[in-house]
Amino acid sequence: MSEIVEERIKPRRFNPDEVATVALSFATALASTWLLLYVLLPFDGALGFWLITYIVFIAVVLINSRRRFGKIASQDLVAKVVVWSSALLVLVPLVLVVFYVIGKGYHALRPRFFTEDQRYVGALSDATEGGGAHAIIGTLQQVGLAAMISIPLGVLSAVYLNEVKGRFAGLLRTLTDAMSAVPSIVAGLFIYASWILALGQQQSGFAGALALSVLFLPTVTRTAEVVLRLVPGGLREASLALGGTDWRTTSTVVLPTSRSGLATAVILGIARVIGETAPLILTVGGAFVVNTNPFGGKQDALPFFVFRLVRFPQEAQIQRAWTGALVLLILVLVLFVTARMLGGRGPDHISKFKRKRLQKKGLA
Amino acid sequence: MIPTQEQTESVVPEERIEIAVRRDVPDRIYRGVATAAGFTTLALMALIGGFLLFRGASALRKAGFSFLTTEMWAPDQGGDFGIGAVLPYTIQISLVALFIAVPISIATALFITQYAPTRIRRPLTSLVDLLAAIPSLIYGLWGLFYLQPRLITVGKWMGDNLGWIPLFKASGPAPHSIGQFAASTFVAGVVVSLMVIPLCTSVMREVFAQAPMGEQEAALALGGTKWGVIRDVVLPFGRGGIIGGAMLGLGRALGETIAVTLIISPMFVRQFSIMEQGSNSIAALIALKFSESNANGISALMAAGLALFLLTLLVNAIASVIVGKGRSGAQTEI
Amino acid sequence: MSTINTQSTTSNTSQTSSGDQSIIHSAGEVFIESPRGLSARNVSCWFGEKKVLEGVNLVMRPLEVTALIGPSGCGKSTFLRTLNRMHELVPGASLAGEIQLNGDDIYRGAMPLTEVRRHIGMVFQKPNPFPAMTIAENVLSGLRLSGLKVDRHERDDILETSLKRAGLWKEVKDRLGEPGRALSGGQQQRLCIARSLAVKPQVLLMDEPCSALDPSSTRRIEETVQELSDTITIVIVTHNMQQAQRVSKFCAFFLAEENQPGRIVEADLTAKIFTTPRDERTNAYVSGHFG
Ligand SMILES: Nc1ncnc2c1ncn2[C@@H]1O[C@H](COP(=O)(O)OP(=O)(O)OP(=O)(O)O)[C@@H](O)[C@H]1O
Ligand SMILES: [Mg+2]
Numbered sequence: 001m002s003e004i005v006e007e008r009i010k011p012r013r014f015n016p017d018e019v020a021t022v023a024l025s026f027a028t029a030l031a032s033t034w035l036l037l038y039v040l041l042p043f044d045g046a047l048g049f050w051l052i053t054y055i056v057f058i059a060v061v062l063i064n065s066r067r068r069f070g071k072i073a074s075q076d077l078v079a080k081v082v083v084w085s086s087a088l089l090v091l092v093p094l095v096l097v098v099f100y101v102i103g104k105g106y107h108a109l110r111p112r113f114f115t116e117d118q119r120y121v122g123a124l125s126d127a128t129e130g131g132g133a134h135a136i137i138g139t140l141q142q143v144g145l146a147a148m149i150s151i152p153l154g155v156l157s158a159v160y161l162n163e164v165k166g167r168f169a170g171l172l173r174t175l176t177d178a179m180s181a182v183p184s185i186v187a188g189l190f191i192y193a194s195w196i197l198a199l200g201q202q203q204s205g206f207a208g209a210l211a212l213s214v215l216f217l218p219t220v221t222r223t224a225e226v227v228l229r230l231v232p233g234g235l236r237e238a239s240l241a242l243g244g245t246d247w248r249t250t251s252t253v254v255l256p257t258s259r260s261g262l263a264t265a266v267i268l269g270i271a272r273v274i275g276e277t278a279p280l281i282l283t284v285g286g287a288f289v290v291n292t293n294p295f296g297g298k299q300d301a302l303p304f305f306v307f308r309l310v311r312f313p314q315e316a317q318i319q320r321a322w323t324g325a326l327v328l329l330i331l332v333l334v335l336f337v338t339a340r341m342l343g344g345r346g347p348d349h350i351s352k353f354k355r356k357r358l359q360k361k362g363l364a
Numbered sequence: 365m366i367p368t369q370e371q372t373e374s375v376v377p378e379e380r381i382e383i384a385v386r387r388d389v390p391d392r393i394y395r396g397v398a399t400a401a402g403f404t405t406l407a408l409m410a411l412i413g414g415f416l417l418f419r420g421a422s423a424l425r426k427a428g429f430s431f432l433t434t435e436m437w438a439p440d441q442g443g444d445f446g447i448g449a450v451l452p453y454t455i456q457i458s459l460v461a462l463f464i465a466v467p468i469s470i471a472t473a474l475f476i477t478q479y480a481p482t483r484i485r486r487p488l489t490s491l492v493d494l495l496a497a498i499p500s501l502i503y504g505l506w507g508l509f510y511l512q513p514r515l516i517t518v519g520k521w522m523g524d525n526l527g528w529i530p531l532f533k534a535s536g537p538a539p540h541s542i543g544q545f546a547a548s549t550f551v552a553g554v555v556v557s558l559m560v561i562p563l564c565t566s567v568m569r570e571v572f573a574q575a576p577m578g579e580q581e582a583a584l585a586l587g588g589t590k591w592g593v594i595r596d597v598v599l600p601f602g603r604g605g606i607i608g609g610a611m612l613g614l615g616r617a618l619g620e621t622i623a624v625t626l627i628i629s630p631m632f633v634r635q636f637s638i639m640e641q642g643s644n645s646i647a648a649l650i651a652l653k654f655s656e657s658n659a660n661g662i663s664a665l666m667a668a669g670l671a672l673f674l675l676t677l678l679v680n681a682i683a684s685v686i687v688g689k690g691r692s693g694a695q696t697e698i
Numbered sequence: 699m700s701t702i703n704t705q706s707t708t709s710n711t712s713q714t715s716s717g718d719q720s721i722i723h724s725a726g727e728v729f730i731e732s733p734r735g736l737s738a739r740n741v742s743c744w745f746g747e748k749k750v751l752e753g754v755n756l757v758m759r760p761l762e763v764t765a766l767i768g769p770s771g772c773g774k775s776t777f778l779r780t781l782n783r784m785h786e787l788v789p790g791a792s793l794a795g796e797i798q799l800n801g802d803d804i805y806r807g808a809m810p811l812t813e814v815r816r817h818i819g820m821v822f823q824k825p826n827p828f829p830a831m832t833i834a835e836n837v838l839s840g841l842r843l844s845g846l847k848v849d850r851h852e853r854d855d856i857l858e859t860s861l862k863r864a865g866l867w868k869e870v871k872d873r874l875g876e877p878g879r880a881l882s883g884g885q886q887q888r889l890c891i892a893r894s895l896a897v898k899p900q901v902l903l904m905d906e907p908c909s910a911l912d913p914s915s916t917r918r919i920e921e922t923v924q925e926l927s928d929t930i931t932i933v934i935v936t937h938n939m940q941q942a943q944r945v946s947k948f949c950a951f952f953l954a955e956e957n958q959p960g961r962i963v964e965a966d967l968t969a970k971i972f973t974t975p976r977d978e979r980t981n982a983y984v985s986g987h988f989g
Contacts, residue, residue: 045517076589083479086471087488090565093558094495097506104509153401160402164395168402176405177684178677181612183619185647186412186676189669193415197662214412218405234826238890241784242897243816244843245387247394252842256830268497275499278621281651303501307622310505325502336497340490347829348877355875362850363834364875378742378794381805383786388810 018077021064029057058082098329105326108319113327118288123312127319134290135305135324138205141294142284142301143274145209146216151266154220155255161221162228163250173225180218187214188279196283203285205294208301211279216269223265227258257347264343271335275328277303302328412673420667423660431667437632437649439664440657447668449634453549453644454672457624458617460553460638461560466610468557469564476565477572478594489569496562504623507555512546512627515554519545519639533637547629549638552645555623560613567612567687571605572598604686611683615676621647646672735760735931736781736818736901741795742959743776743785751776752959754795756950758901763923763932765942765968768952769983773960774935777952778903781933782818783811799900816844818901819894824910825886827878827893834874836889837861840897856896863929864892865922884915891922895930902926904934908941920945939984943972951980 033053061081065074113131121130157176161169191211195201231254239249255262285298286308302324310321350358358364387395423439424431427446434446476488520542523534534540545551575598583593599606624645630652631642650665657665736758743751751773758764758781766774779785780793783804797804804814827836837860841848848856857874861867866888870881878889887907894902904923908916916938923932923945936942942949949968954960964971964980975981 045514045521047514048518048521051518072589072592076591079591079594080479083471083475086468087475087480090468090472090495090561091491093506094491094498096510097498097502100506100510101502153404156398156401157405160398164398164402166395166399166402172402172405174681174684175409178680179405179409181615181619181676181680182412183621183647183672183676185621185650186416186619186669186673189650189666190412190415193419193666194411197419198415214408217408221405232826234822234824235828237784237787238820238822238826238828238893239839239843240787241782241815241820241822242840242843242894243812244840245391245812245845247391248843248845250394252839253828253830257828259830268493271497275501277499277501278625278647278651282654303499303622306501306505307626310508310626322505325505328499329502332497332499333494336494348879350832350875350877358832358835358875362854363832363838378740380744380792380794383792383805385811388812 017068018065021068021077022061022081025060025064026057028060029053032056032060054085098333101322101326101329104322105324105329108323109326113323117290121288123314123317125316127316127323130320132302132305132320132324132327134287135300135302136327137290137292138208138284138287138294138299139274139302141292142205142208142212142280142299143270145206145294146212146273147266147270149209149213150216150220150269154217154269155224155262157217157221158224158228159250159255161225163246163254176218176221176225180222182214182218183278184215184276185278185282187211188282190214191279192282202296203283203298204296205284205291205299205301208280208284208299209294211283212273212276215276215279216273219269219272220266223269224262227261227265228254230261231257260342260345260347260349264339267335267339267342271332271339274331274335275303277301277307280304281307302331409677413670416666416670416673420663420665420670423663423667427664427667432671435633437653437664440661442660445664447646447649447671449632450644450646450649450668451671452634453631454618454646456549456638457553457556457620457643457645458614460550461556461617462610462613464554464557465560465564465613466606469561469568469609469613470606472561472565473568473572474594474598476569477575478590478598489566492562492565492569495558496566500559500620500623501626503555503558504626507551507558507623508626511555512551515551516542516545516548519548519550523639530636532639534640544641545639547627547641547643549628549643552624552627552643553638555627556617556620559620559623560617563616564609564613567609568602568605571602571609571687575601608683608687611679611686615680615683618645618679619647619672619676620645621651624648625651735762735800736933737798738777738781739796739798741777741780741793741797743773743780743793744791745788746790749959750954751780751793752961754960754962756962756965758931758933759948760931761927761929762948763927763934763946764948764950765946766933766935766950766952767937767939767942767983768960769954770937771960772952772954774952775905776960778820778905778933778935781901781903782815782820784815784820812844816840816897817899818903819897819899821887821890821894821902821904821907823906825883825890827881827886827889829877829879831878832875833870833878833881833889836878837892837896840893844897846897860892860896863895863922863926864888865918865925866892882915884911884918887911887915887919888922891919891926895926899930901931901933904932906935906937909937916941939972939986943968951975951977951983953979953983 030053033049033056037049037052058078058081062074062078065077069077108127110128110131113133114136115133116131117134118130157172160166161173161176188211191207191214195207195210196203201207235253235257236249239253244253280301281304284301284304286304287298287300291297291299306321306324306328309317309324312318355364423445427434427444430444431446432451433448434444435449436443437445437450439445472492476485476492480488520540522532523540523545526532527534534544536544579597580593583597588596625648628643628645628648629641630644630648632644635642646668650669653661653665738754738756741751741754742749754777756764766778768774776785781797785791785793799814799817802809804818828839831839834857837857838853841853841856858867861870866885869885873880878886881889887910891902908919911919920941923934926932934945946968948965949971950965951963951971952960953963964975964977966975971980972984975984
């Protein structure tokens with residue numbers, strides 16, 4: 001046995017020469033922008049400063065690298081720098097938004113925010129008084145109802161598009177694509193025009209749920225269809241070859257196989273719908289007290305609550321709005337993480353629930 | 365008489381079997397229900413158009429074609445109204461948003477598919493999806509409280525130094541007050557771009573990821589640089605995705621309501637400058653005017669909503685066709 | 699390893715000769731058409747307007763293994779899929795001719811489509827157990843899919859016998875609750891065979907069932923096929939000449955000449971096809987000169 005330690009070749013992602021050029025260019029850009037803005041063209045504000053620094057930076061990288069590496073390699077380097085920096089830039093607002101909302105909202109976040117409504121709260125009361133229970137209950141009921149309407153309907157339409165493959169599937173797919181971008185305010189306007197004006201109903205949580213469904217349904221359909229498309233055709237054939245009908249193939253093979261994908265799609269859809277404000281402005285009516293009946297009387301909703309309060313002049317109201325926004329953000333983040341965790345499961349994951357069912361049947 | 369192999373070679377026209385499938389009752393119910401569900405989208409679309417038209421008819425009849433040109437909104441008092449200024453503002457905001465979002469999205473999509481280490485591609489994709497999941501209300505709040513004070517310094521600088529370009533013009537003589545640049549088309553457009561970026565990025569990422577590996581490697585093997593491969597293979601291949609993604613982003617931007625409503629101060633007279641205070645959008649108009657409108661006002665808002673609905677539908681149908689062309693129908697194999 | 703199970707051969711001969719006999723010529727060879735078993739008469743197939751198979755006559759005798767061989771693209775899979783009405787699943791596909799199971803036309807007869815497929819099972823090239831189901835559920839899935847109701851005792855019985863016949867029982871009897879995909883490729887394929895057997899088919903169609911497997915798994919499947927042929931009619935597509943010789947009693951050689959639909963060149967006892975074929979092309983193919 002030889003004692004030679006093999007040294008593996010690691011392709012380098014970064015060439016030190018290039019890194020040096022980029023770093024040098026950045027320093028040059030920083031200095032010259034500072035000179036330009038503070039000495040020659042007075043400009044206050046960090047944002048503008050960084051903007052111009054960036055532009056100068058790219059220019060300097062281009063000039064420097066062309067001298068050192070030639071035209072082709074310098075283009076390559078500039079492209080690399082631009083792409084890396086843009087991708088970083090996209091993540092900046094994400095971080096800033098999350099921390100800003102936390103920073104603004106957490107002062108006044110008390111347990112009572114989840115248990116009390118605004119019935120004893122005046123415009124001048126302290127921001128920690130009262131709570132958003134009425135809005136949270138409203139949102140949960142409205143989104144729950146919307147989910148009850150849209151999820152079955154959406155999954156079924158996805159089944160039509162991808163399993164039944166009816167004659168109109170192509171047309172309906174394009175329409176669904178187009179529908180999934182219906183502006184949220186139009187959804188609200190539509191429910192107002194039909195449910196409230198034409199059918200003479202009152203503004204209520206249910207009207208809000210209908211408006212949310214208009215937005216939710218195409219989203220569910222589209223994402224569910226993508227998930228169904230991932231089910232291998234061979235499984236469908238195997239099922240049919242065993243004497244399965246179309247219905248049994250869909251219900252016992254296709255849908256269970258795509259279960260985790262469907263769950264992810266649905267939860268991401270809920271996360272999107274839960275923050276919708278515009279359709280609710282027109283449909284739920286808004287309220288300051290708890291109303292647990294979505295079918296009768298006006299209701300509030302968390303996003304609507306935030307939207308209304310933030311436009312008050314009083315600091316305390318704005319503070320309440322931020323607290324509401326933080327709760328909303330937490331809800332969205334929780335849903336998002338749940339969806340991602342479910343999505344990581346393969347189709348052969350056997351849940352505790354299923355294990356129990358199998359044991360009862362004597363199959364495990 | 366049973367034919368032999370030789371006989372079948374003569375030209376007897378073979379009769380193809382007509383396949384008639386008799387389905388059992390559950391199967392027929394299943395297909396019926398699924399078909400009905402598939403058609404709800406169509407029904408919904410027709411209903412939306414129908415109801416908005418029905419409710420907006422009286423306003424449209426009153427205003428006629430001037431609905432598209434009138435720069436004023438006073439339907440409640442029986443005055444004139446129209447989207448002559450609101451519609452251009454809507455489009456301006458969307459264009460500002462696209463101007464920012466499209467290059468950044470292309471770069472981000474390229475980063476995820478071409479540059480990023482394989483390990484971080486999935487988490488990165490997740491983060492972009494998370495960006496899409498944050499409610500527009502929250503972007504609006506953040507834009508209003510955090511971004512706007514910072515953006516108006518840029519607006520002011522442009523107004524002071526580049527004011528001779530009509531797009532950046534600011535009224536009044538040169539050192540302008542900073543407040544003059546708040547609540548502008550520009551600020552609204554930047555905030556909307558945050559909502560457009562994740563959408564565009566995910567469309568473009570999917571298309572770039574399908575760029576043929578063989579051609580990419582061939583280009584590299586010819587001594588091409590990464591950028592060369594992107595320029596000559598990935599971008600030409602992904603052109604449909606870029607255009608389609610941008611169109612989808614446009615559809616999203618046109619209909620964005622809450623963030624715009626929070627930021628702009630509504631204005632019914634056209635102005636070309638995007639930096640100057642005052643802007644508008646159809647969606648924001650509806651959200652802001654809704655609670656204070658009487659029957660006439662509501663009808664006018666319905667007409668405006670119809671215009672927005674048709675506009676976004678058109679944009680999205682085009683986008684869906686462009687993107688759909690590249691959609692791979694290939695199913696996973698087993 | 700002996701090729702043909704003598705016992706079953708003799709029992710068959712007596713069966714067929716007692717039945718109603720008619721004579722069908724296939725590439726000049728005389729076969730006894732039996733009322734049991736599967737027979738194809740004058741079958742042609744199209745994908746759209748492209749004809750890929752023409753005038754195929756073949757009798758697949760009951761309780762025997764018939765192998766379909768031929769170069770790639772000559773229409774073996776297509777033919778196999780017409781035998782249990784899977785061909786029509788491809789959009790635009792059509793066919794002409796007649797296919798009978800035990801004397802009943804499976805396309806025009808009274809038997810419902812799902813019954814046809816239940817009686818004529820199929821095993822695919824790549825093992826495809828249902829991912830969302832456990833091993834036991836996979837085996838029993840056919841009962842659910844074809845709507846067969848059985849009581850618990852009977853169900854356990856079917857589970858065990860199907861797995862035993864597929865030669866998998868010993869390996870999985872303690873892990874029936876695990877996902878089907880936790881098995882190795884060869885085990886998965888035998889699971890798929892067990893799954894097909896659970897609905898008690900009369901015929902089992904196998905499309906290159908071993909091509910995705912290693913040699914020892916292949917050997918296990920071949921043994922399984924041999925054992926099964928005592929009780930079930932088997933039609934197997936294979937590219938492996940040795941396999942055809944090892945497992946099949948009869949053999950049909952398909953060939954598609956350039957720009958022509960595929961046809962059967964020769965169908966006969968496997969032993970004859972591989973030793974004294976009548977057609978030059980068959981001889982060239984089985985001796986490895988082309989394809
Ligand atoms: N879905 C389809 N659409 C159109 N043509 C098809 C389709 N499936 C098969 N064909 C064509 O039909 C002919 C026969 O194909 P088939 O799959 O039956 O061949 P095969 O003998 O099974 O080949 P292999 O040994 O490679 O599996 C081929 O020319 C093929 O190109
Ligand atoms: Mg084949």
